[in-house]
Amino acid sequence: MxxxxxxxxxxxxxxxxxxxxxxxxxxxxxxxxxxxxxxxxxxxxxxxxxxxxxxxxxxxxxxxxxxxxxxxxxxxxxxxxxxxxxxxxxxxxxxxxxxxxxxxxxxxxxxxxxxxxxxxxADEGLNLIQLDDHSYNINSRTLVLADGKNVRFTNFEGGLMLIFIKNSNKTLTTKFLLENILGYSSGADSNTIKTHIWRLRKKLNYDNFQFDIVNTKEGYVFKKY
The missing domain is CATH 3.40.50.2300 (Response regulator)
Structure with missing residues (x-):
């Protein structure tokens, strides 16, 4: 590597x-x-x-x-x-x-x-991801909505957002999220993920942003509704 x-x-x-x-x-x-x-x-x-x-x-x-x-x-x-x-x-x-x-x-x-x-x-083209008429800037951890409003995320929220976007419509388990964002040595548990997803969903709660994180028995799914 x-x-x-x-x-x-x-x-x-x-x-x-x-x-x-x-x-x-x-x-x-x-x-x-x-x-x-x-x-x-x-x-x-x-x-x-x-x-x-x-x-x-x-x-x-x-x-x-x-x-x-x-x-x-x-x-x-x-x-x-x-x-x-x-x-x-x-x-x-x-x-x-x-x-x-x-x-x-x-x-x-x-x-x-x-x-x-x-x-x-690794690829500058990946720094900006389109979500319909919205865009997510990986570097600044900012969601730019179609109406021009900017939604800024913390490092943890930005990590969650990126993983969910890259795995849209897929069920992601708490274990998967912990492994890919914190690593088990961080001392965090499932409640950490639950709390951050709750805060992330609050930030994504805009009428013109038709995406959400759905909690299922198997895990979490980021999808358009």
Whole structure:
């Protein structure tokens, strides 16, 4: 597997964590780029790069150690954010702003999380998907409705949306969704999927958007009605 065109940017306050992330990233076949400070993100034009950002709970901001959430809560860049948390930090997994994974991260888990995003960028033509008169922008995780209204999704919701679109009219089990979005090591369960799908359906509730996610005994189906 040649992933060298796909970059994973890391942002951590602890140099040992940075080195651990770097080792796993390189062993997984991706390129690694270390961000020394949160402020340096503004100079990198991240939206023009193919990859994702892997951060620790604690990051460096203007030379000081800070909790990531205060500074990433209004994050709007197109690159997805993966947050590595401690096994004991279960409360983080309840948030839906980013995708979370528990430490330590292994190669298999990182590849499970990164490959869907890498595949999205493999062909620029896949960045925009048409849904009748609407379109879904993979990079910005934004649904552009026919009337011009934009519906923005979180990283998790965007991952769900993309999987559902690519598997329209197919029944997707909770197990399948967990494997393809979070990976089992994330510590999430079926309630995580149920909650995010409920929130996603609320965002898709527009009169002129004739698609919905239907819950069946076997799983979930994204289809036109």
């Amino acid at each position: 040649n992933n060298t065109s796909f970059k994973i940017f890391t942002l951590c306050a602890d140099t040992l964590v940075t080195e651990a992330f770097k080792s796993i990233i390189l062993a997984s076949g991706y390129e690694h780029f270390s961000l020394k400070d949160f402020s340096s993100m503004n100079d990198l034009e991240l939206s023009n790069r193919h990859g994702l950002i892997l951060i620790d709970e604690n990051i460096i901001v203007n030379g000081r150690k800070e909790n990531y959430l205060k500074f990433f809560k209004n994050y709007t860049d197109s690159l997805p954010v993966l947050v590595a948390v401690s096994e004991s930090d279960k409360e983080f997994l309840k948030r839906d702003i980013f995708t979370y994974v528990t430490k330590p991260i292994n190669i298999s888990t990182l590849q499970q999380l990164a490959e869907p995003y890498r595949d999205n960028f």
